[in-house]
Amino acid sequence: MLETRTLSISFRWVVVLAAAGIAVVSQAQVPDLLSAFDAGARSQGAGGALNGAVGDTFANLYNPAGLAYVDRTTVQIARRNFPSSRSSVTGSYQSPNVRTSPRAGGQKISHVGAAVPIKSFRKRADGVLGVSYSVTGVMDDVAFGPASGLPLGGGVSIRNFLEQRKVQTEFLTLGYGRTNQAGNLAWGFGLIVANQSVRFQQSGTLVDNTGTPISGGPAVISFPNESYRSTGVGLIAGLQYQSVQNPNLSYNLSFRSPIQMPGGSAAGNYSTIPGRIMAGVGLRYNGLREGKDDYFVVGANTQYLFGGNGSQSFQRRDQLGFGLGIEYNLDFNSARIPIRLGYSALDSDALGFGEVLGVSYGIGYTPAHGRFSLDLTYFRPRYGGQDTWITATYRF
Amino acid sequence: MHALGLSLLLATTFSGAHRAPTLADWRTPYEQGLSLAGKSDWAGARAAFLIAVKARPNDDTRATLLPGPITERRTWREGAPYSANLLAAYCGVRSAAGLTDKDAQTALLRLVASELEGLYTRKQAGSNAAFLLAEVYGALAENDKRRELQTRLVNREWREDTAIIAPEQIAIVSPGNVVNPNPTPPVEPNPNPNPNPNPNPNVTPNPNPVTPAGTVRPLPNKYALIIGNSQTGVLDSNIPFAADDAGLIAEELAVYGGYPKENIVLLRDVTSAEIREAVKLLAEKVPLKSTVFFFYAGVGTSVNAKDYIAGTNATSAIDTANMVSKAEIYDAFTRRESMFFAFYEVKRSARTPSRIFGTEDVSAGPYAELQATVQGGGITSVVRNGKPTGMFTNAFVEVLREYRTNQIPLLSFAWSMFYKGGTTTEQTFVLPTIVLMNDDAKF
Numbered sequence: 001m002l003e004t005r006t007l008s009i010s011f012r013w014v015v016v017l018a019a020a021g022i023a024v025v026s027q028a029q030v031p032d033l034l035s036a037f038d039a040g041a042r043s044q045g046a047g048g049a050l051n052g053a054v055g056d057t058f059a060n061l062y063n064p065a066g067l068a069y070v071d072r073t074t075v076q077i078a079r080r081n082f083p084s085s086r087s088s089v090t091g092s093y094q095s096p097n098v099r100t101s102p103r104a105g106g107q108k109i110s111h112v113g114a115a116v117p118i119k120s121f122r123k124r125a126d127g128v129l130g131v132s133y134s135v136t137g138v139m140d141d142v143a144f145g146p147a148s149g150l151p152l153g154g155g156v157s158i159r160n161f162l163e164q165r166k167v168q169t170e171f172l173t174l175g176y177g178r179t180n181q182a183g184n185l186a187w188g189f190g191l192i193v194a195n196q197s198v199r200f201q202q203s204g205t206l207v208d209n210t211g212t213p214i215s216g217g218p219a220v221i222s223f224p225n226e227s228y229r230s231t232g233v234g235l236i237a238g239l240q241y242q243s244v245q246n247p248n249l250s251y252n253l254s255f256r257s258p259i260q261m262p263g264g265s266a267a268g269n270y271s272t273i274p275g276r277i278m279a280g281v282g283l284r285y286n287g288l289r290e291g292k293d294d295y296f297v298v299g300a301n302t303q304y305l306f307g308g309n310g311s312q313s314f315q316r317r318d319q320l321g322f323g324l325g326i327e328y329n330l331d332f333n334s335a336r337i338p339i340r341l342g343y344s345a346l347d348s349d350a351l352g353f354g355e356v357l358g359v360s361y362g363i364g365y366t367p368a369h370g371r372f373s374l375d376l377t378y379f380r381p382r383y384g385g386q387d388t389w390i391t392a393t394y395r396f
Numbered sequence: 397m398h399a400l401g402l403s404l405l406l407a408t409t410f411s412g413a414h415r416a417p418t419l420a421d422w423r424t425p426y427e428q429g430l431s432l433a434g435k436s437d438w439a440g441a442r443a444a445f446l447i448a449v450k451a452r453p454n455d456d457t458r459a460t461l462l463p464g465p466i467t468e469r470r471t472w473r474e475g476a477p478y479s480a481n482l483l484a485a486y487c488g489v490r491s492a493a494g495l496t497d498k499d500a501q502t503a504l505l506r507l508v509a510s511e512l513e514g515l516y517t518r519k520q521a522g523s524n525a526a527f528l529l530a531e532v533y534g535a536l537a538e539n540d541k542r543r544e545l546q547t548r549l550v551n552r553e554w555r556e557d558t559a560i561i562a563p564e565q566i567a568i569v570s571p572g573n574v575v576n577p578n579p580t581p582p583v584e585p586n587p588n589p590n591p592n593p594n595p596n597p598n599v600t601p602n603p604n605p606v607t608p609a610g611t612v613r614p615l616p617n618k619y620a621l622i623i624g625n626s627q628t629g630v631l632d633s634n635i636p637f638a639a640d641d642a643g644l645i646a647e648e649l650a651v652y653g654g655y656p657k658e659n660i661v662l663l664r665d666v667t668s669a670e671i672r673e674a675v676k677l678l679a680e681k682v683p684l685k686s687t688v689f690f691f692y693a694g695v696g697t698s699v700n701a702k703d704y705i706a707g708t709n710a711t712s713a714i715d716t717a718n719m720v721s722k723a724e725i726y727d728a729f730t731r732r733e734s735m736f737f738a739f740y741e742v743k744r745s746a747r748t749p750s751r752i753f754g755t756e757d758v759s760a761g762p763y764a765e766l767q768a769t770v771q772g773g774g775i776t777s778v779v780r781n782g783k784p785t786g787m788f789t790n791a792f793v794e795v796l797r798e799y800r801t802n803q804i805p806l807l808s809f810a811w812s813m814f815y816k817g818g819t820t821t822e823q824t825f826v827l828p829t830i831v832l833m834n835d836d837a838k839f
Binding site for chain 1: 461462463464465466467468469470820821
């Protein structure tokens, strides 16, 4: 749905500049979480390096082959901060100087998922079904002009200039995974129903050089003020492979199709959620402490986001990212305490967006009976701020 | 190029040609073997284990890793060792016991013996394989081989899958019962498997990792009174697996501890009167200067600085009307000049310190007393053969199997139990209290 608010001004050329203003403000370096927002996967503490190798409900997001290794009905819920940013605009409307500062944002549920081995309700049937709701893209930036007004030219300024760009992308995924007979090759696929809410608004009061609001004239400018939701459908598929002789080495590969998202104006749409190719490898070392059941996992992962498309305000270009991480699983009185450390990076060439990179830390706890797990992750991106996740898992 | 590589990977993975044996090739028959053995279909179980052996020829003491997420180390059957050869041989022995054709029986036992010898050759024989092979030699009247076997070293560190193995059942196949009319040649007891018990808790005692194979010769002067009371009226102190633990201790003492079966009195879920009666009868039966082993699992308490064990009819921790005092039991046997060894699997986490069992010093002697946990500690369990078993009992049995002697050195034994797994957040094993005995007293 497109809403417009109209202001009348005296200068015809302002009509042209108003549209250009969208691009001007987008020079801000907002951390690019629009297409790769992590919903709380436990391996995020290891830089996301093991995202494609997991065997829980997050497999729906990263690699549905991992569903195949869910051996008990499992439910998971994750909660994390939804980062936002605040930008200040100085200079002029045509040639602004923009400074952006990230904020942690509020804590919200980012993932709810369940994975059910089919044999639990239908004997002799193989495979595991997974269903999940996940937030996979977030942007929340508000840009403010100076109180004195943002010069527009011709003696006209925009007083109380404000621009809000807000996007949230959610995936509802139904996945299926299973293994071959030997159990060393898992494959899976999923159907994604993507929901997206987009808001793009600008507002301000046009004033002349005496500070008097301009309320009429031959030219009329419409500040965009649109807010809409859209739905699209995509597919995801993946593989996990281990040699029969060496289950301590695992490879994973997944593909997600770009997802078309109809709706939105030319100024404020995010019309295609990019597709993704993800590949990773994990290596496990066992028996690190004599008499204990410790093991150590090191992983590497790379992802390539392609085919995304958006308006100038939500510009999408191909992105390349990687993660490196380690996870030490400490055996503590038969309870398991994974300790994670990682580094992740995701570039961004899109106008107004900045790369996301930094060091992540994680710790978890699974008691001896293995029924539930709790995992905490802390990420400190280079651009500042901090992100925190908490993920709870219960296995029936 | 990459697409070609991926295609090859998929093709070789899915293809059945020239493939290495997979998990399913041995796992399915192995688990079928366990299932069939559980139904006493020994011939079927042996056939299934032999199929597993074809796919995976070597027994393995280590846990078998299963494919799965790299972040989760999954092991087959909770980390059980792979012992297809041993279990095939064991099922062969059990199967042979049911054969009426003596020639077929002998042929099968010879085949089993060769399989077990193969395990020795490949250094994949643990104490169960050694024990089984000794019994098979006995059944085949190959006493020279049996004696020679006892001189070989057994790798006590080699874990074996004992899910279906019941050593006392192996003994049923022993000579005299089935094949060999000759009596079982006695196995020399290991007089001191750990001649240098080390009082330093930081140093693992029992440096000798080997033990002779074979059945432990029972000694006629060894007696045991074993009591397990799972259900009493002292509800919050009950140990639900106490009766099972008592049964296990009784079985194991007969096989590995040199206690004659007829000298073992096992009581499960009995009243205080029944305990008194059993004490009285056994004390009358015990000759002077005998060795008496006493084990009690259940509720214990202390009232007015005297220790009591509860009968099933006990109603509270402070009412001793339906309990038996520890001193009464000790006195009955020490009056017979017996060496009295008492083992208790009793919770010692009473809210009131004065109620904690095991604080009374009985004036009788000689005796030794070993509690399952420190003061304030509880009793925890582990899963053994699919059943909850007291951690104390489990360690007792494991160490007893390792010592395999009719002269068990108490202090060394207690240290070995401690190192076997005597510490959790709730339960911590202790060393024995020894009164008027030497530290190296043997039970």
